[in-house]
Amino acid sequence: MNPxxxxxxxxxxSVEDGGGxxxxxxxxxxxxxxxxxPQEALDNIYDAIGCWIEAAQxxxxxxxQPRRAAA
Incomplete structure (x- = not known):
């Protein structure tokens, strides 16, 4: 599956949560x-998705299955 x-x-x-x-x-x-x-968070979540899928398997x-197809 493609992350x-x-x-x-x-x-x-929030600032109280560390910002970012x-x-x-x-x-x-x-x-x-x-x-x-936002871009760093996006890059990091795609890595996390890959790890999540690998661990589950x-x-x-x-x-x-993803609810939407890749655009």
Whole structure:
């Protein structure tokens, strides 16, 4: 599965939370990352998605299909 096919939400973090941005892959429970910029958060979440998929496959757990096709 291609990590780039999964939906990603990028949200700003408050100063109290350290600032920067968080990225979440809502289709993959617990899959999130962060970065100082939106682009860094996006790059990091795609790495995290790849790791999430690999770990799920190694444990024999199902990997949800992306809800949307790559554009």
């Amino acid at each position: 780039f096919d999964y939906e990603v939400d990028i949200l700003p973090l 941005f968080t990225a979440v892959a809502p289709e993959l429970p617990g899959c999130r990352s962060d970065g100082d910029t 190694e444990m024999g757990r199902p990997v949800p």
